[in-house]
Amino acid sequence: MKKVYSILITGVAVILLFGFIAGCASKKPVRALKRSVSPNSQIAVIVDHPNNIKNVILSRFMERNYRVKAINASDLYTLKDVYDISDFKKLAYKSDMAPEGEGQGDLLSFEKSYDNLYKLHVYNYELNKAESIAEMRTKYNIQYLILLDLKDWKKVSWARAIDLSSYEVIWVENYPAGYDDSLEDVIDHFITSMSGTK
Amino acid sequence: MKIRQYLHQLIQGYALHAALAAILAIALLTPQLHAKPVVAFGYLTNTTDNQNYDYLETIFPNSFASSIEAIFYSNVLKPHRVNEILKEKHDSSLQKNYRHVELPDVIDKLNADLFIYGNFTPLAGNRIKIELHLYARGSNEIFTFTNIGKMETEIFKLVDRITLIVVDFMDADNLFMARPIKPGEHIGIITNLEDLELQHMYAAFMEKGHPVISVQGNEIIRLTEDRHVKFIDTFKFIRTVDNSYDTITDWRKTELYYGPWAGIRYNKIRKKLKDIYYTYDVHYLDVKSEIMDKLYNAYGQRLDILCIIGFNEDRDECWVRAIDMRDKRLIWMQSNVKTGMLSANPVKDITDKLIEQMHKERKQPFEK
Numbered sequence: 374m375k376k377v378y379s380i381l382i383t384g385v386a387v388i389l390l391f392g393f394i395a396g397c398a399s400k401k402p403v404r405a406l407k408r409s410v411s412p413n414s415q416i417a418v419i420v421d422h423p424n425n426i427k428n429v430i431l432s433r434f435m436e437r438n439y440r441v442k443a444i445n446a447s448d449l450y451t452l453k454d455v456y457d458i459s460d461f462k463k464l465a466y467k468s469d470m471a472p473e474g475e476g477q478g479d480l481l482s483f484e485k486s487y488d489n490l491y492k493l494h495v496y497n498y499e500l501n502k503a504e505s506i507a508e509m510r511t512k513y514n515i516q517y518l519i520l521l522d523l524k525d526w527k528k529v530s531w532a533r534a535i536d537l538s539s540y541e542v543i544w545v546e547n548y549p550a551g552y553d554d555s556l557e558d559v560i561d562h563f564i565t566s567m568s569g570t571k
Numbered sequence: 572m573k574i575r576q577y578l579h580q581l582i583q584g585y586a587l588h589a590a591l592a593a594i595l596a597i598a599l600l601t602p603q604l605h606a607k608p609v610v611a612f613g614y615l616t617n618t619t620d621n622q623n624y625d626y627l628e629t630i631f632p633n634s635f636a637s638s639i640e641a642i643f644y645s646n647v648l649k650p651h652r653v654n655e656i657l658k659e660k661h662d663s664s665l666q667k668n669y670r671h672v673e674l675p676d677v678i679d680k681l682n683a684d685l686f687i688y689g690n691f692t693p694l695a696g697n698r699i700k701i702e703l704h705l706y707a708r709g710s711n712e713i714f715t716f717t718n719i720g721k722m723e724t725e726i727f728k729l730v731d732r733i734t735l736i737v738v739d740f741m742d743a744d745n746l747f748m749a750r751p752i753k754p755g756e757h758i759g760i761i762t763n764l765e766d767l768e769l770q771h772m773y774a775a776f777m778e779k780g781h782p783v784i785s786v787q788g789n790e791i792i793r794l795t796e797d798r799h800v801k802f803i804d805t806f807k808f809i810r811t812v813d814n815s816y817d818t819i820t821d822w823r824k825t826e827l828y829y830g831p832w833a834g835i836r837y838n839k840i841r842k843k844l845k846d847i848y849y850t851y852d853v854h855y856l857d858v859k860s861e862i863m864d865k866l867y868n869a870y871g872q873r874l875d876i877l878c879i880i881g882f883n884e885d886r887d888e889c890w891v892r893a894i895d896m897r898d899k900r901l902i903w904m905q906s907n908v909k910t911g912m913l914s915a916n917p918v919k920d921i922t923d924k925l926i927e928q929m930h931k932e933r934k935q936p937f938e939k
Contacts, residue, residue: 405774486851488805496862503869535785542783
């Protein structure tokens, strides 16, 4: 009996250990840099934080001589307030319209049309974004789009840079912020990393 | 394991793959315990007016049948026998071509598990285009692929080439690979990953020499989130030029009623409803191709490959569909890509596996 318990306890411990390891995996730092974003480049910084935080972030870029364009900084609202495309997905249909065993062909056609409608919507949505970022380059003369998602301590913040001349993701980094990191420290870390001086 | 996989896929509504997994499972189990799965072959129709090629209409399927029978524990029905069964028992005959909606009826009449048919077109420069359709009984899903290659003087080489595609697709990971995707080709990704996990995936592609185009990666939050609907699963089914994995819908069953009592307003609504069905199912491929063209141009014609990658909730399994954006063909399809239980970073490990697979040149194992 003891043996059975010990096997069970070991099993549970192993599962917990691997759960812990897997949980830690996404917290590991990641960095891939294909081309650096040098100071004096014209950039747009996309963040989704309150405006006081946004100002701190933008000021760090400005201090390092990046020319920050007023995209995403020109409004009083956050991204989440503006976009609610997820509402589209709440479109629903009932599968019990037809009696049991009848009308399944009709239902399948309808489901397929619904799925196709949704797939085309996603493709169109990506197209819409692609055209918008093309406008950022042509109308606002932006060279790089910088995306930042800052998290609390213990969690992992991430950043990404897109070269708008090629639409390529040229830099990604996940950075686990330490307890001694201030907001400015985290932003400075990202700027150093993307400028290739690290 | 195979049966578990079958049940899992059946629950997920992934029926053609599940049916194929079941056929494969039976083929691998002890022969004495189970009836052999039956694979029936229709004609490979000559699409040209040149009657000199007509003899290939039965030679091709006969050769594919022999080749499949040599590899799988299965009973094959060649076109001649299929025709006999349809004539003797059902007062009909084997047709040169079938509409997809007719397949469930045909396969039931033959009492077969898998029905394979298609067509061929001889091309200039001693090349040949072969299109095959695979339909598994009860799946209501059809896999179509097109292969263009050299018209070998030794026909067995051509047969082996096509058999390899069929066998790959019938295998557990339902692999279809029209061509390898080489380092340097620009990849755009639509996936249900976001945030840190998406970063892991992007970094893996960038490190392995694939420039990543910022499809979906140009936003902080994946707005097409899956709180209400598992959005990514709708992309499992994919219709493209030449190669497709799609469900069969029977438009004959959809009836829109009207009569002398119907007014102008009612008829307008009926017409709009019909237009919706036509746009989003009947003419879906044309509508989608147009959007794909725009997307390709919007990214400055730099987006070479669009990968759609769907992960399960535990992130230890995924499926992939890849479209070559230049000719808008499905070139890669694979399911059940898994990582080991001990993986510390499943997203990265699976992405590495995907990248390794996409670089692989498929070798011909039957080469004599």
